[in-house]
Amino acid sequence: MIQLIWKAWREQWQGFAAILVIATLVILWAWISIPYHILVPNQMIVELVMGMTLFYSIVASIAFAMGTACGEREMGSLWYTVSLPVSTRYFAAVRLLMGLAMLLLPISLFVLYALVVVSINWSSVTMDPFPQEPETLSEVQMRLGVATMIGMLGTSAFYLPLCVIGCWLRTKAKVLFMGAVLTLLFLFSIFILNGVGVTHHWLQTGLLNVLFPQSIFMNDQMPGPQLPSNTPMAILYLAVTLAWQLTLGFLFAKFYGREPEPMAEVRSRWWLLSVPPVLSKLAVPIRGPRSAMLWLELRQAGPLVLFGMTLVLMLAGLMAMVNAPAGQESRWFGNLQSRLPEITLFFAMVWAAAVGTSLYVADFNRQLGGFWRSRPISPQGWFWCKYVVGLAAMLLVMDGTALVVGWSLISDPSGRPTEMRWAHFACFPLLHALIYTLAVLGVSGTRRASGGILCSFLFWVVTLAASPFLALRPYSPLYIFSELVTAERQGQLDLVQHHYPLVYGGIVLAIMLLAFGASRFAAPLEPGWTRLWLKMARG
Amino acid sequence: MSDQGISIQHLAKSYGANQVLRDVSLEIPAGQTFALLGRNGAGKTTTIRILLGLIPADSGRVTLDGLDPAQDALAVRRRTGYLAEDQTMYPWMTASELCRFLAPFYPTWDMAWAHDYLARFEIPLHTRIGRLSKGQSVKLGVAVALAHRPPLVILDDPAMGLDPIARKEFNRDLVEHLQTSGSTVLYSSHLLDEVEAVADAVAILDQGTIVRHGATESLRDEVKQILLPVSGLTARTRPAQLLDVRRHGDRLAIIVDEAPTYLRRLLEEGIEHEVVDLRLDEIFEAYVIGRTDDWPDMPVTETVATVN
Numbered sequence: 004m005i006q007l008i009w010k011a012w013r014e015q016w017q018g019f020a021a022i023l024v025i026a027t028l029v030i031l032w033a034w035i036s037i038p039y040h041i042l043v044p045n046q047m048i049v050e051l052v053m054g055m056t057l058f059y060s061i062v063a064s065i066a067f068a069m070g071t072a073c074g075e076r077e078m079g080s081l082w083y084t085v086s087l088p089v090s091t092r093y094f095a096a097v098r099l100l101m102g103l104a105m106l107l108l109p110i111s112l113f114v115l116y117a118l119v120v121v122s123i124n125w126s127s128v129t130m131d132p133f134p135q136e137p138e139t140l141s142e143v144q145m146r147l148g149v150a151t152m153i154g155m156l157g158t159s160a161f162y163l164p165l166c167v168i169g170c171w172l173r174t175k176a177k178v179l180f181m182g183a184v185l186t187l188l189f190l191f192s193i194f195i196l197n198g199v200g201v202t203h204h205w206l207q208t209g210l211l212n213v214l215f216p217q218s219i220f221m222n223d224q225m226p227g228p229q230l231p232s233n234t235p236m237a238i239l240y241l242a243v244t245l246a247w248q249l250t251l252g253f254l255f256a257k258f259y260g261r262e263p264e265p266m267a268e269v270r271s272r273w274w275l276l277s278v279p280p281v282l283s284k285l286a287v288p289i290r291g292p293r294s295a296m297l298w299l300e301l302r303q304a305g306p307l308v309l310f311g312m313t314l315v316l317m318l319a320g321l322m323a324m325v326n327a328p329a330g331q332e333s334r335w336f337g338n339l340q341s342r343l344p345e346i347t348l349f350f351a352m353v354w355a356a357a358v359g360t361s362l363y364v365a366d367f368n369r370q371l372g373g374f375w376r377s378r379p380i381s382p383q384g385w386f387w388c389k390y391v392v393g394l395a396a397m398l399l400v401m402d403g404t405a406l407v408v409g410w411s412l413i414s415d416p417s418g419r420p421t422e423m424r425w426a427h428f429a430c431f432p433l434l435h436a437l438i439y440t441l442a443v444l445g446v447s448g449t450r451r452a453s454g455g456i457l458c459s460f461l462f463w464v465v466t467l468a469a470s471p472f473l474a475l476r477p478y479s480p481l482y483i484f485s486e487l488v489t490a491e492r493q494g495q496l497d498l499v500q501h502h503y504p505l506v507y508g509g510i511v512l513a514i515m516l517l518a519f520g521a522s523r524f525a526a527p528l529e530p531g532w533t534r535l536w537l538k539m540a541r542g
Numbered sequence: 543m544s545d546q547g548i549s550i551q552h553l554a555k556s557y558g559a560n561q562v563l564r565d566v567s568l569e570i571p572a573g574q575t576f577a578l579l580g581r582n583g584a585g586k587t588t589t590i591r592i593l594l595g596l597i598p599a600d601s602g603r604v605t606l607d608g609l610d611p612a613q614d615a616l617a618v619r620r621r622t623g624y625l626a627e628d629q630t631m632y633p634w635m636t637a638s639e640l641c642r643f644l645a646p647f648y649p650t651w652d653m654a655w656a657h658d659y660l661a662r663f664e665i666p667l668h669t670r671i672g673r674l675s676k677g678q679s680v681k682l683g684v685a686v687a688l689a690h691r692p693p694l695v696i697l698d699d700p701a702m703g704l705d706p707i708a709r710k711e712f713n714r715d716l717v718e719h720l721q722t723s724g725s726t727v728l729y730s731s732h733l734l735d736e737v738e739a740v741a742d743a744v745a746i747l748d749q750g751t752i753v754r755h756g757a758t759e760s761l762r763d764e765v766k767q768i769l770l771p772v773s774g775l776t777a778r779t780r781p782a783q784l785l786d787v788r789r790h791g792d793r794l795a796i797i798v799d800e801a802p803t804y805l806r807r808l809l810e811e812g813i814e815h816e817v818v819d820l821r822l823d824e825i826f827e828a829y830v831i832g833r834t835d836d837w838p839d840m841p842v843t844e845t846v847a848t849v850n
Contacts, residue, residue: 283636370630379619
């Protein structure tokens with residue numbers, strides 16, 4: 004038992020340490036920045052903790068699930084492990100629980116830090132130049148407690164299903180991909196539960212609360228996390244959630260390390276959906292190395308983007324059905340049309356990271372990387388072809404769909420009610436490109452999917468970190484977007500205003516510089532950071 | 543067929559404090575099948591990666607058919623057929639798609655030849671590569687490595703993971719075919735008995751250094767096991783190129799390089815001996831893990847008296 008815990012710890016302690024360092028830095032930043040914030044100090048820290056735990060529950064869960072479910076398989080040590088005189092189920096259970104413990108502990112420490120900072124700075128509330136309904140200490144503690152619950156429940160809600168799915172998917176890249184799908188489903192559930200003026204069926208609410216138990220604290224049509232109004236129901240949901248998560252744990256222990264089934268057996272199951280390699284028989288002519296690279300990247304990026312778009316369509320369709328405004332339930336297609344552009348643009352903020360990471364990570368795999376790099380394929384050509392095709396596919400399919408559908412809505416404001424504005428198209432494609440590029444930079448620099456995810460979240464982290472500073476707010480890309488939308492509603496869309504040229508021009512420049520940096524990281528067989536480290540070691 | 547082959551001069555490569563290659567020099571004439579032998583971590587794969595321009599060398603110079611991979615890696619790869627140990631290809635492609643994808647990168651790609659290989663190896667054209675067996679994957683790797691009729695072929699332990707029959711079939715079909723086609727073949731392998739049958743020349747790489755290289759036949763002629771009586775030996779009779787010593791009672795079994803020279807000495811000194819021919823794996827073993835501690839350490843004066 005001790006040995007298994009030790010092994011699981013040794014395999015995942017780096018992620019754990021990184022999270023602790025990040026949590027400490029965030030709290031230190033919060034503490035140092037207190038004199039400059041625009042909210043009362045304790046509110047700021049509570050908002051910060053809530054924001055960070057929400058991000059954490061998604062990002063860290065996906066990163067840890069990739070390691071727990073597929074780490075040993077990708078390292079090649081799985082078959083050795085299962086040959087040891089220890090029950091594989093027992094081994095898998097320890098692995099799963101250690102991963103979960105390492106995920107949950109930083110949240111507790113993060114909240115503990117926050118409580119200490121709040122307690123020490125409590126007196127500064129009265130010194131605040133912008134008092135905004137100051138809360139009592141107990142209220143702040145309660146809100147921090149709720150944030151902890153959300154973080155912990157959200158973490159297990161992402162971590163456990165991804166671990167189970169990982170037993171079948173076998174590669175970290177696929178688990179990452181499913182993590183992005185799960186994130187979208189989660190956001191969808193929050194949209195549904197926060198739909199104003201919509202009555203939910205108890206089964207619908209119950210299902211969402213069990214699958215994403217953090218929703219229990221995020222409904223009641225109130226902004227921000229809340230204690231549930233119906234405590235007995237919340238306890239019931241939590242009990243069912245516990246049973247569901249125990250079942251997931253049992254399934255992981257049962258299926259961890261399973262062998263792939265022989266092809267003949269899989270084929271004999273006619274009811275299994277399987278896409279035959281139809282394109283192989285079409286013999287599309289490929290002339291010249293550039294065409295070959297284009298064909299390769301389209302074959303890789305196309306399904307990723309189309310899958311994302313299909314998912315968005317399904318989610319938008321469901322939302323149009325269950326969240327229809329009163330009196331418009333029968334106009335499903337119209338509701339779908341009015342919702343689709345905005346949903347697509349917001350969901351593409353997550354999907355851009357998944358596309359950027361998934362496209363590159365498989366080609367960095369040691370064996371596959373060795374294969375294509377040993378052919379007469381220029382690494383720079385490979386990088387830029389992949390980058391441009393992936394970005395273009397994402398922008399064309401997702402932003403393009405949003406533009407085509409949103410065009411008529413914006414052009415004819417007398418038609419269906421919509422929140423869409425031209426400002427959406429002035430801002431979101433650039434933000435999508437930025438997040439995609441950050442993911443590419445992360446995965447190229449680290450050669451790991453987790454590097455891509457973490458780097459893509461830098462945008463959100465920087466935005467969140469800058470949000471309390473009044474002086475920085477006008478330069479926040481999301482703030483500029485909301486200002487542009489407000490101005491457009493008043494019939495005054497002017498892209499020269501609100502620092503748009505400066506900030507979004509800066510984003511374009513950042514995209515180019517980051518992409519260039521990523522291309523330098525990606526080109527050599529050995530990762531750039533390794534060579535840098537070796538150079539430093541040599542002095 | 544090229545008339546230049548592969549040239550490696552004073553190659554060195556290190557990773558931090560770990561020096562992987564030290565002053566490695568080799569000449570592989572065009573048309574030769576050359577086996578690069580070494581234990582895990584000896585530096586074989588690093589040498590091959592430098593040859594393909596995948597990683598830079600710290601110092602030294604490498605040319606393949608006159609081309610420097612550090613300067614023109616793509617030109618080198620266009621002329622080279624490469625099959626790596628444990629190679630993975632795009633699992634979502636089919637064999638047919640892989641051939642169509644790779645063809646534009648090689649001006650000399652022969653699609654008919656590629657399909658001929660696929661048919662001979664019984665590889666299904668429209669099954670995803672991820673669904674092929676290990677043996678089928680290796681054979682597909684062979685087909686796409688040779689479909690452009692490369693004048694240079696580099697095989698980095700390609701048969702590892704295949705069963706013994708498949709390995710023999712692989713060597714027989716592949717290397718013999720390459721030899722008849724006149725390609726220059728650099729073959730890195732652990733499976734010495736199989737290499738022995740096909741290699742024209744070998745080099746033994748140990749801890750980043752070439753400890754021996756030469757034609758396979760001459761290596762077998764020059765490295766011999768010699769059985770000697772312990773009583774007749776002196777410190778002076780110790781061979782200059784002693785590789786391994788094992789004591790069996792009152793006899794020594796030694797392995798020496800430059801055996802003909804040493805045998806002449808033994809005859810001159812009238813020391814009774816017996817010569818045993820060695821296989822390539824035994825020669826390799828003597829070079830890499832041979833121990834000479836058991837050589838009887840007698841004072842020269844005493845032994846001179848005994849001889850006299």
